[in-house]
Amino acid sequence: MIVDSAFLFSDIEGSTRLWELFPEAMQRALARHDELMREVLAAHGGDIFKTIGDAFCVRFQTARQAVEAAVAIQQALHAEDWPAETPIRVRMGIHAGPAESRDDDFFGSTLNRTARIMGAGHGSQVLASAEVESRVSGLSLPFTFQTLGVHRLRDLQRSSEIFQVNVPGLAADFPPIRTMESMPSNLPQFLGAFVGRQREMARLREEFGQNRLVTIVGPGGCGKTRISVEFAAERLDSFPGGVWIIELAKLQTEEELSVALCEAMNLRVGPEDSPDRALQSQLSGGRTLLLLDNCEHMLDAVARWTERALRQFSTVRVLSTSREPIGINGEAVFRLSSLGLPDENATKLSDIIATESVRMFLDRVAAVSPDFVPVDAHARSIAQICLRLDGIPLALELAASRVRAMPLDALVDRLDDRFKVLTGGSRTALPKHQTLKALIEWSHELLEDDAKILFRRLAVFAGGWRIEEAERVSDFDPWDTLDHLTKLVDRSLVVFDEQRYRFLETIREYALLKLRESGEEEEVAQRHAQAFVQLSEEAEPHLSTPEANLWMNTLDQERKNLHKAVETLVAQPDGQRQAMAMVGRLIWFWDVRAHWSESVALLERSITAYGDGPPCPELLGALRAWGLLSLNLRRFTSAIEIFERNRQVAIDLGDPLADGRAIHNLGLAHMRRGEDLAAAKRLFEEAIPIMEAQSDSVGLCRAYSNLALTSTDLGDLDAATALYGKSLKLSKEVGDERSAAIALNNLGTLQLSRGDVLGAIGSHRQALEIRLRINETSGIAASKHNLAQSLLHQSRLDEAAELLAEAWAIRREASEIEAQIDLLESYAFLALAQGRAELGCNLIGCAEEQRSEHGIRRHAVDQSDMDHLLSLAREAAPEDMDEWIAAGRKWTLAVDPRPYFIVEGTDEGVEEPLGTC
Incomplete structure (x- = not known):
């Protein structure tokens, strides 16, 4: 909140020396000083919001109150009989203006200037700004303002007039105040504000x-x-x-x-x-x-x-x-790094206004275009400008100069050609600071020839790189690559963070220009693509082992490079098989980290580019991955078609292992679609003997679990329990943690449906521990949700609310519609357990309508929970239930239930309707 106030800052002159020479006497003197200060400030309406040692920071409603308080304090201090060894002389500075009030403190340039005014004074002197003098002058008061002239304070932004407050009976003669003019220096004065830092x-x-x-x-x-x-x-x-x-x-x-x-x-x-x-x-x-x-x-x-x-x-x-x-x-x-950056998804000005780069950009815009008033509609463009210019202050200044003649969204669109757009810096600046291109060119021209070559070749990377890939792309000896790369880091052209290197985007754009000018862009792009084909080959064997998390972290960092490699490979006929192989062999990475949409797009791109090419192992693996990841996106019909093609390629290649997995995956697609569970069961039972004959342990773990889930939906709970046990035993034997987590998760859901709440909690906790360890994003959300559902049956409502909120955050970010609907039903259970019948019924209605609209069936194992939920709703609101459920049917998945279930002690909930019609 912005408030207009007057501020008084004070401190004791020479207190450090006094403490060193007379510590005991100073302790007594300081206690009396503090007593006087607090007494007088309270009498004049002062709000002491901070003390630092002997310094006081005080806010007043009016400038008059602040000056009267300062005068009264100086009079009280003058009247006090201080010991000769500890004379207490206090300097004070007063300024008035807007400030941001936050967390019982105040922030902003008004506070900075108050501190600088105080710092310019001497003991027993009261200094005030022109803003204070103008607000108080003309009033009949027992003190006067004496101008000390226009001075440059040490904020360097602008000169300003400083006044001394004179009081009859108190000292009025002081040495010159401590401003820039009174000290030997040639420091320049800057026009723009010093922001952040x-x-x-x-x-x-x-x-x-x-x-x-x-x-x-x-x-x-x-x-x-x-x-x-x-x-x-x-x-x-x-x-x-x-x-x-x-x-x-x-x-x-x-x-x-x-x-x-x-x-x-x-x-x-x-x-x-x-x-x-x-x-x-x-x-x-x-x-x-x-x-x-x-x-x-x-x-x-x-x-x-x-x-x-x-x-x-x-x-x-x-x-x-x-x-x-x-x-x-x-x-x-x-x-020194660039200024802090805003959230790229920000939609409101309040979301980004505290960010350093945004504050500086808007400050410079205000200087060149005073009529520009930022509003929420500008937030996204402002954030994009600051992000794409890496928070580099000079680049932001150059961009701000364009706002007087160009709308923000047009400026964003033209940043792809930033070196032509961002020109026209100050005519008095050094030449290297007058255009964005000249800024980087200055550093580039200081490089040795080989370092220049590496600099441009590194531009091929998207989103950064490791030393291993740099060596493969550079075409230099590995030691020479490291040597040149170190020089680029030393010269601030490359950033090194935690075993990884990156360009600022603006520097990368310049390096790309140099790469294109060199004529070797295509050759370097090929080396880049081969580097990431090699990385995928190195990673694949580890993606279903205890080392999976480390490798997946590496792959997560390289996702932009993987995209770029695919684009390079599919453009050439001899690269299309490599593209399919690279993306397909990383299936468990795409699945575990929930990168479903982007991986499906990469697979479709690669397979489409291959067209009607002959059956090959690369196509086989890509089709399998495409189908499985399509299931996560609920594209059931497409997945069935993909798996049928996958099976035909397996048959053409004479690969029984791939054939068994294709049959299993067809069963999985039918199970997920839910229209023919008998067909799903038949396909699983057909696949399992083939997998057993091929010793496909990982495939068998999944097949046993999926057959168990289908058996549950068909009502054979005993068979399902036995199959989960079989899957769990095998997954532990072969060290397949992901399959173990799947079996435990599904077993816990089955246990809960059979009334074994403690067993369900135990199974879900084990599954969650595994998924947290391997960092399986979607699985973590599933286990937290299922654990919460089990805890609700023990009335452990606060624990359940926290877990549901964490699960919702993951599912909402991944746009997982089915999982969000399931979570709404659990939230309805929580609301009813809290005695909030209307909210619970609304959420039931919303979930039912969304399930119907999106054609999402409920597994048989979950039906008992739904029946219990409806009975609770009927019991809580026998007359109003149908009406409240009908009202909830008008809500959409734009609903966010989390604010309505704040855990006690963290914040208060809200009472307004949370749905949107």
Whole structure:
């Protein structure tokens, strides 16, 4: 919530020194100081929202209250008889304006400016902003405002007039206030606000507190100069010898660096003198901070000069910026990343407005297009701009400059050609900062020839890469690849995160331009495709073993590369079989991680490209995977047709193992469709002997479970129980954890239908443990749902509500309609158990209507639960049940039941209708 308020910040001048010299006396003095502060602030309506040591942060409704409180405090402090060794002199700063109120605290630029105003003052002095003076002037008050002139505070954004509050009887003569003008420095003033970077500033303070040389390293345009200047401005008080920035972009030698520093410090160098001697005299004095900006093109010279300066002058500290480290002993490297990014699925401005990149983009838009007012309809475009420009500050500034002449959605569409669109930077900026292309070109031109070659070839990767694939694509010796890749990381052209490398999208676009210009794009794409064919071959044997989770994590990271590899392979006749093989052999990965739609699309693309080609093992595997994954998408008729073709290819190839699996999968499709369970049972019984003859242990585990599920639907519960036991025993013998989880899950559901609640809970917990271990997304949701359903039978409602919410989140994200309908019925059970009969009946009606609309049958094993649910509803609302169920039939799957079942103690539920008509 944004509130307009006045803020008063205070602290005791010299308190650190007083604590060190007189700790006991200071303890007593501080207690009295705090007592006076709280007493006076309370009397004037002050809200103390934060204290830090002896500093107070206080909010007032009006500026008048804040100034009157400050005056009263200074009068009280002046009247107090402080011990001679601990005189308490408090400096205060007052400012007024809008601030964000959140979690009993306040945030925003108003607070920052209040702190800077206070920091400019001296003990016993009260300073106020022009905003405060304008709100209070004209009133008849026992104090006056004395203008101290226009000053640059250390927020660097703009100059502003500062006033001193004078009170009769109190001191009015103070030294000049501590602003940029009063301190030796040549730090520049920036027009745009300094956005975010609180965490980075905190880390930078920590690094600088321990090291005399800190180098801020990051890609071009990421804000290295801005944060270094902001950080240095914070420390003006600490460097009486001055804070000096030297721009190195146009320099080449050590000698030029010395001359530039003399010019920055306004040192006169006589005809018989030298810059180094002039600097020696100056730097031998007080503590001095040097900012060496843009070092990357003259690292050797900077390294020699800096090492000599730090060795000769113990009072000198150096903060440098570069696209790679300087590389001398004692250097602390501080890697600066881009600004924080918004959620790509955001639909409301409130979802993204707190994100650093969004805040900066909108700040720069406001500067060039004051009439632009962001609304929710802009949220998606704003998020896309920030994401696709990687949160790079300079890129965001260039994009913001286009908003005055281009709608946001049009700007998003043109980001595919970003190097033509994002031009027209500040005319006073360095040439490398005037266009997005020049920004990256500067770094590229500093690379050695082989590093340039690797740089462009790496553009073929989508979404990043591992060192193994880089070696296969680079066409360099593996050690040379690693060496060149390390240089690209050092020079901030490649990001290295947790054993994986990636480009920022903007840098990748530039690398792609270079790859296309080289004429080797097709050749490199072929090497890329073969690298991922090889990865799929390496991964396949591990996808049904205890190591499956590790391999699936790797494959999850490489999904974009797998897509790209398929597109490369299907475009060439001799690559189509490889494409089918690569996607088909990863079936368990696609299935376990619930990447159903994208894998079906890849399989259809590959098989369609192969067309009427002759039967081959690659087609056999691809058809099997296509059919199984289509079942997950409820495409039953298509799956049956695919499995029939799959069986014919198996027969043509003389492959009995594949034939047995194809027969089993036909049975599975009939079972899932539910129209001919007898046919499903017959097909399972036909497949099992073939699988046994082929020692197909994994296939048998699934076949026993599916025959058990069909037997349950046909009413043979004893046979089903025995089959689940058989599947579980075999899966444990062969180490097939996924099949074990399937058997346990289905067995638990059967146990619950037979009244064995404890047995069901035990089976579902075991299944959930396995699925969590192997990270089987869809299975985790199923086990959490089924465990919740079992807990509902023990009236363990809070536990059930948490599990249902977790399951719903997974099913909703995967758009699993059948599972969401099943969950609505469990939520109805929960509502009735909580005594919320109308809500329970509404959810029953919604579930029934959606089940009918989508043609989804209910398994026989679940029917007893549904019968029990309806009896509970009839008992709870005998007269209203039918009406409330009918009302629920008007709801859709847009419903989200989770907010209506908040676990007690976490939040309050809501009472409004939750469905949509």
